[in-house]
Amino acid sequence: MSSETSPSPTFWLPRSISSFQPWSLIYQLFQPExxxxxxxxxxxxxxxxxxxxxxxxxxxxxxxxxxxxxxxxxxxxxxxxxxxxxxxxxxxxxxxxxxxxxxxxxxxxxxxxxxxxxxxxxxxxxxxxxxxxxxxxxxxxxxxxxxxxxxxxxxxxxxxxxxxxxxxxxxxxxxxxxxxxxxxxxxxxxxxxxxxxxxxxxxxxxxxxxxxxxxxDILFQASYLHKHHAPASDIQCACSESDVPEEICDNALEETCDDLGCGKGQVIRCxxxxxxxxxxxxxxxxxxxxxxxxxxxxxxxxxxxxxxxxxxxxxxxxxxxxxxxxxxxxxxxxxxxxxxxxxxxxxxxxxxxxxxxxEYWPRKKEDTRKTVHFMVPFARNQRLVGRQDEIDRLEELISTPGGPKKIAITGLGGVGKTQVALELAYRMQDREDECSIFWIPCTSYGAVEQACMAIAQTIGIQGVNPAEVKEHLKAHFSQRDGKWLLIFDNADDMDMWMKGSKTSSALKDFLPCNNNGHTIFTTRNRKVAVRMSSSNEIHVPEFNKETGVEFLGKLLMQKNRLRDDSYAVSALLQQLTFLPLAVSQAAAYINENGIKLSDYLLLLQEQEADVVELLSEDFGDDGRYKEIQNPVIKTWLTSFYQIQKLDGLAFEYLSLMACLDPRNSIPESFLPRPASKKKMTEALGLLKAYSFIAIQPGNGSITLHRLVHLATRAWMKNEKQYVFYITKAADQLNEAFPGNDHTNRQLLPRIPAPRPLPTE
CATH class of the missing domain: 3.40.50.1580 (Nucleoside phosphorylase domain)
Known part of the structure; x- marks a missing residue:
């Protein structure tokens, strides 16, 4: 081509005009936007x-x-x-x-x-x-x-x-x-x-x-099976003599009809x-x-x-x-x-x-309403039973004009606080079209920061680092026009909420305040609940018998087990103290091993070490966090460490009481007296706040939750503290109730003996 000759313009043409789709090219050109x-x-x-x-x-x-x-x-x-x-x-x-x-x-x-x-x-x-x-x-x-x-x-x-x-x-x-x-x-x-x-x-x-x-394309008679058709003696396969689909051998399933010699006379359509x-x-x-x-x-x-x-x-x-x-x-x-x-x-x-x-499904037009977000980590629990009163009360508190803005859901670990909060979230989503709902797991500082970063990204707060994100969210929700609901799940750690750490301020300092918003806490620690929500508390108890039976029935794969042995159902639920987590764990074990309820009940009556092993069996639960251990014996480990960190005297009381027989009440006089009555009151108050103990209003005697008793003993044994505390419990019994003290002799029959010491 001569340099003096202008090049002819070059046009691209598709091979087939019918395949040319200019809108597709335009869409690709501006695809990032x-x-x-x-x-x-x-x-x-x-x-x-x-x-x-x-x-x-x-x-x-x-x-x-x-x-x-x-x-x-x-x-x-x-x-x-x-x-x-x-x-x-x-x-x-x-x-x-x-x-x-x-x-x-x-x-x-x-x-x-x-x-x-x-x-x-x-x-x-x-x-x-x-x-x-x-x-x-x-x-x-x-x-x-x-x-x-x-x-x-x-x-x-x-x-x-x-x-x-x-x-x-x-x-x-x-x-x-x-x-x-x-x-x-x-x-x-x-x-x-x-x-x-x-x-x-x-x-x-x-x-x-x-x-x-x-x-x-071949269709055989409905009754004609794809299997070995030669005599079993020839090919060493029993499926040749069986007419049951489940008994067809794996080798036959991998072979073609031609390989097996499936009869052409059995073909009804080809x-x-x-x-x-x-x-x-x-x-x-x-x-x-x-x-x-x-x-x-x-x-x-x-x-x-x-x-x-x-x-x-x-x-x-x-x-x-x-x-x-x-x-x-x-x-x-x-x-x-x-x-x-x-x-x-x-x-x-x-x-x-x-x-x-x-091609026939209509593309939805852009919604001109305010953007509403729903960030909840779990699907709705289709097996939820009971809890109607608690959820109704929560809805009432949230919907009441001028009502409380912060509400706590309390209860023993494994009782179902998270499930109550989860159902509340989905009901609010169904009822409030313009209410954004956000869920923040408080299992650790890292979990809180990760959830906050995800929320910030969702609502359009960009370019902030984890150390600043909580302050940005506080400002956003404090100024937001639309309704919102924040759910802080597992808010158990008092220090995390009230004191903070070397690298993070107390979480209470980042809570937003807005007449359009509400904050829900789920916590095992009632002291945290009181600090965060004052008296606005909804306590979740263990199931009653009727609800426990209904819950167990929803979990069991073979529903007839409930009808076949009503005594075993009642006895099993009592052994598990009607605690939802324990019932879920039992049902998972029964389903997995195909045993009867009475068989599981017998396992619960074995030696203590065997029962601890049984209740430490892990099981799948889509409604719980993957980083949290599901077994009922292990679910309270975090609580034990928190109590030990918060109040050494409370932990000592828990350990000593776990050395006694849980079937009897424990007189307060059995517990060592500290220098001040205030310390004893606070120590017992902390154990009560975690729902580990109950104090009788009349005589002040103490009952320790049966499964907490078992979990505490397992924890002490694992930490090599069992010998120390059972020896101290025996000494404390002798000191508090000497055999020659006629004044206290009438208490002796009611004092539970120390539990036998398993081999460590």
Missing amino acids: MRPKSRQDFTVAIVCALSLEADAVEALFDETYDRLGRYYGKQQGDANAYLNGRIGNHDVVLCYLSGMGKVSAASAASSLQISYTGIELALVVGICGGAPSQSNHQEIFLGDAIISDSVIAYDIGWQYPGGGVKDTLGRPNREIRTLLNSLKADNTLSELRNQMQGYLETLQQKGTRWRHPQID RGFVEAAKASAYIRTVASADTVMKSGQHRDALVREENIIGFEMEGAGVWDNISCIIIKGVCDYADSHKNKLWQDYAAATGASAAKAFL
Whole structure:
């Protein structure tokens, strides 16, 4: 080209004019400014259990904003992994499950709600088993997509004749129901199927794994099992002589029908891959369970009874937490004849159907109201029982004009103070549309600062360091126009609140004051409660018998255990002092080991060392902090250290009383007398503030909580202090009640003997 010749202008043209989407280019050009500013701006979630399901969904993203939370992050305690992006007009968060099944899905959905509080719709997308024959003579083939308009949960009992428990989970919300009904119309459904096919073809152009597997689509008789069919003596496998799906060996499940020689005479439908038409989509009821449906006979029974089109394993878990729709591709016929070669293709059709569905889901307009935040680390406790009086009273205090601005929830460790505060938070969210709610765990200075930094980021306070953030939050909430509720959970450490440390001021100095706001404290230490909230205290007691039985029933997997042995139920609850945490721990052990209530009761009557070991067994609890030990014996360790730090005399009293038999009251005269009555009063007051002891108003005798008694002894033994204190207790008995003192002789029968000393 000559230097004197001007170059001709160069224009870029797409290969296909129909594929040119200028709005997409514009969106990408300004993506940093147009993508959601925070997690709260995402309204649609897609949940996938398998990596191949998530791969198919991600391949249909129009844009990717963030991977694994590097930009948007997630709430403390959220174990989920996320991918953020755009599908069509919707900003979407893709949530990866840790595994298959309802439990994994429910846990992930709970965490999803914590980190992404604006989610209005969840799509459970992936692969499933299909119901091949329908009552309306329609046929579902492998690779077709199913969309749920309702969900039925069924348990593993459906794998056995006469067994099974069904639970219709109800209908989606009104907006979802209206859309699904409109999509069932012939013309609209045909349009949806065409859009789905278009996205499927786009996906298949990106990778060959998403294409039809090019094998025949075979349906066997419902009663015909995928198993070894040769005589057992030939192949050393008992499944060849069994007609029970659960007895099919693992080797058979890994082999193809051709390898096993599944009989062609048992085939009732075969569609060759040459004649395979476009994938279709169907909208109707979907069944969800925690186990794979692998019985054609039970499949057909459910289909006839409930008009079901598919079987899957995650929808029911998400359904309990978020309004959701199940959209999945059919990879098998919910029988024992499963072929993994169909899974990628089915994942592709499921993802394509989900993207097509989102074309009809309206994008929400920006809300012009004041921004409302809800930052609570736990999902709503669906197993909460009782506590109605306490929660009603809290709501009354908060809603009363001119009422108290600071309220404390007190009670023994493990009694359920956090659960009361949690239910209050969700009720306030339901009732007060414009009230922001923030939760601050006070298990350590670090936990407080981490929560405060997260709150600051959420409400738009940027560029502050942890040392300054509490002062900024105090100023913000003191001046805020809208309503707010701050919940300080586990506010037990007196020094943290009243004195502070070398590196941090006392937390009381950072509490905001505003007529529009309220502050709730949960604490084991009633002295903290009085200092922080004056007399505005709600005390949470242990359960009564009726509530204890109801709570235990909600926790047990086998509900018939309550009916089978009512005596064991009552005796067990009494042994556990009706303490919710102890009951939860017992139920977890019973469920995990498949034992009867009477068996657990016998374990509680073993030697003390065995009982301590039993009550030290860890167990999972989604409603408690991961850094806090759940077992009832260990839950009071923090309290022991706090008492030891605050008042050495109080700790000495606790240790001495733990050396005596807890079945009897302890006269105050047994305790060593300090130099002043004031010190003794304060020491006993601290133990009473933690609900460890009760003092009888008449004679002043003291009772020590039975489980606290056991936990204290375990702590002393672990700290090698047992010999010292039991020796001192014996000396104190002799000094306070000498055998030749006729005045005190009448007290002797009521003085409990020191407990026997276990081997250290």
